Amino acid sequence: MERGHRDLTGWIWAVGRVDPDQGDGVWRALSGLLLIHELARTLQLALVLDTPAAEWRFGLALAVLGCLVLWRWRPALACGLTALAVGVQVIWCFPFVANHLFVEALALALVAVAGPERPLGIAGCRWVAVAVLGWSGLQKLLHGTWVQGSFLASAIAMEEGFAQAFAWLLPSGEVAALVARGQPAPGSGEWALGSAAGLAISNGTWLAEILLAALLLKRRTRRWASWAAVALILGVQLGARELFFAGLMTVLLLSFQRAAWLRRLVPVLVVLDAALIASLAGWLPAWTFN
Amino acid sequence: MCLVVGLLLVWPAVHHAAWRAWHFDAWRFGGFAMYTVPKLAVATGLVGEANGGWVSLVPHELPPGVQDALARQKKFRRALGDLARPDPLARAVLALGGLDGVVVVIKEQHLVGTEVVEETRWYRYSLSGLEDLSSGTDFPQEWR
Numbered sequence: 001m002e003r004g005h006r007d008l009t010g011w012i013w014a015v016g017r018v019d020p021d022q023g024d025g026v027w028r029a030l031s032g033l034l035l036i037h038e039l040a041r042t043l044q045l046a047l048v049l050d051t052p053a054a055e056w057r058f059g060l061a062l063a064v065l066g067c068l069v070l071w072r073w074r075p076a077l078a079c080g081l082t083a084l085a086v087g088v089q090v091i092w093c094f095p096f097v098a099n100h101l102f103v104e105a106l107a108l109a110l111v112a113v114a115g116p117e118r119p120l121g122i123a124g125c126r127w128v129a130v131a132v133l134g135w136s137g138l139q140k141l142l143h144g145t146w147v148q149g150s151f152l153a154s155a156i157a158m159e160e161g162f163a164q165a166f167a168w169l170l171p172s173g174e175v176a177a178l179v180a181r182g183q184p185a186p187g188s189g190e191w192a193l194g195s196a197a198g199l200a201i202s203n204g205t206w207l208a209e210i211l212l213a214a215l216l217l218k219r220r221t222r223r224w225a226s227w228a229a230v231a232l233i234l235g236v237q238l239g240a241r242e243l244f245f246a247g248l249m250t251v252l253l254l255s256f257q258r259a260a261w262l263r264r265l266v267p268v269l270v271v272l273d274a275a276l277i278a279s280l281a282g283w284l285p286a287w288t289f290n
Numbered sequence: 291m292c293l294v295v296g297l298l299l300v301w302p303a304v305h306h307a308a309w310r311a312w313h314f315d316a317w318r319f320g321g322f323a324m325y326t327v328p329k330l331a332v333a334t335g336l337v338g339e340a341n342g343g344w345v346s347l348v349p350h351e352l353p354p355g356v357q358d359a360l361a362r363q364k365k366f367r368r369a370l371g372d373l374a375r376p377d378p379l380a381r382a383v384l385a386l387g388g389l390d391g392v393v394v395v396i397k398e399q400h401l402v403g404t405e406v407v408e409e410t411r412w413y414r415y416s417l418s419g420l421e422d423l424s425s426g427t428d429f430p431q432e433w434r
Contacts, residue, residue, distance in 0.1 A: 009292045011292075012291065012292050012295060095318065095319075095366070095369045095370055096318070096365075096369055097318060097319075098318070099317070099318065099319075099320055099321075099322060099324060102320040106294070106298065109294075110291065110294065110295075113291065114291065120291055123291075124291060124294075124295060127295045127298065127299070128298065131295075131298050131299055131302070131322070132322050135302040135321070135322040135323075136322050136323075136324070136325075138302070139302060139306065139316075139321060139322055139323035139326050140325070140326050142306050142326075143306075143316065143323065143326035143327055144402075144403055145326060145327055145401055145403075146326075148403070148404050150401060150403065150404045151325065151326065151327065151328060151401070153404075154328040154401055154406075155325075155328060158328060183330075183331075184328065184330060184399075184401065184406045185330075185331070185399065185406055186399060186406050186407060186408040187406075188406055190404045190405065191401065191404050191405070191406065192404045240325065
């Protein structure tokens with residue numbers, strides 16, 4: 001490198017470089033998993049949206065299925081075309097676009113654009129995981145609703161899923177009292193968790209998100225931090241019940257692991273996504289699909 | 291690649307600043323601020339102006355076209371916050387005729403710290419031009 005010139009791009013490798021013998025395997029598994037996930041996502045939107053016409057919505061799902069087949073021979077192109085399909089869905093849904101769509105489009109685009117530079121595509125997906133995890137924690141802190149547990153208190157009062165999950169974690173009287181208060185409204189008093197367990201969970205959540213995102217950037221800690229982050233994401237689903245998003249984040253977090261772990265995730269993701277689609281179509285009891 | 295990842299890392303900070311300014315749905319627009327604030331009530335009311343006085347407009351008594359515009363306004367207000375001005379709704383109401391103007395009242399509840407607060411905004415439109423003439427400083431107390 002010439003004197004006076006600094007490498008402004010080296011920071012991209014702060015998420016680690018995949019081992020050379022793992023690069024192809026991780027990239028192929030990661031790209032395949034993202035495509036499987038996106039096929040389910042496209043089917044989900046085809047089932048729940050009212051516009052545009054059904055032939056367009058299911059046609060797009062068919063196109064993504066075609067990309068999944070194409071992946072066998074031209075994986076980068078398949079990911080790029082699927083990223084465009086996600087872009088179409090963003091336009092259809094705007095402004096009511098879930099953040100997951102942005103995450104999916106970005107991950108697919110990064111994997112595609114990196115092309116033959118597969119370690120770079122993997123690094124891109126790792127950064128997406130770090131950004132989502134870290135900023136989820138930072139935003140909780142910035143909005144000021146997690147230090148005293150005010151968001152969780154309101155969520156327990158408003159949503160059955162949260163009340164059921166926290167019935168196991170908090171003193172029973174606290175959950176019952178919050179549920180009895182009903183919908184938070186002006187003049188309804190202070191919304192906060194009073195128990196030590198509640199405050200520990202509330203503050204522990206955003207702290208863990210920020211800390212784990214930071215630990216993903218350190219070589220010695222990133223492998224186990226990615227597992228810890230997966231556990232955190234799955235634990236949050238006890239209340240949030242966003243299984244589809246949990247699947248996506250698990251895929252991205254496992255980009256920090258060896259290819260074998262990602263390959264093991266394939267049948268799990270296929271079964272989960274199939275069950276979620278079946279529940280949306282009414283063939284299975286309704287789950288939360290988000 | 292670096293530019294895209296850099297934008298990804300910076301955007302949520304921009305998102306937070308924009309949210310503070312415009313109060314759109316923090317759960318959207320890529321800020322990763324899901325589960326930061328609960329989705330509380332947003333209510334929209336209409337008050338007509340005619341012959342120097344105020345006229346109560348009851349939503350379910352209005353024509354279907356206005357009710358559709360009202361429902362659409364509520365939906366977009368929740369997503370876009372202050373960026374979703376009620377101009378189309380006001381146009382739909384004034385198109386009914388018989389009014390010199392209309393005031394659209396929007397009440398939004400927010401969790402601030404540990405308290406739920408309600409913020410009220412008034413958008414006043416006249417027939418002579420569809421303008422946001424005031425923020426409701428002289429709005430009658432009974433409609434607040």
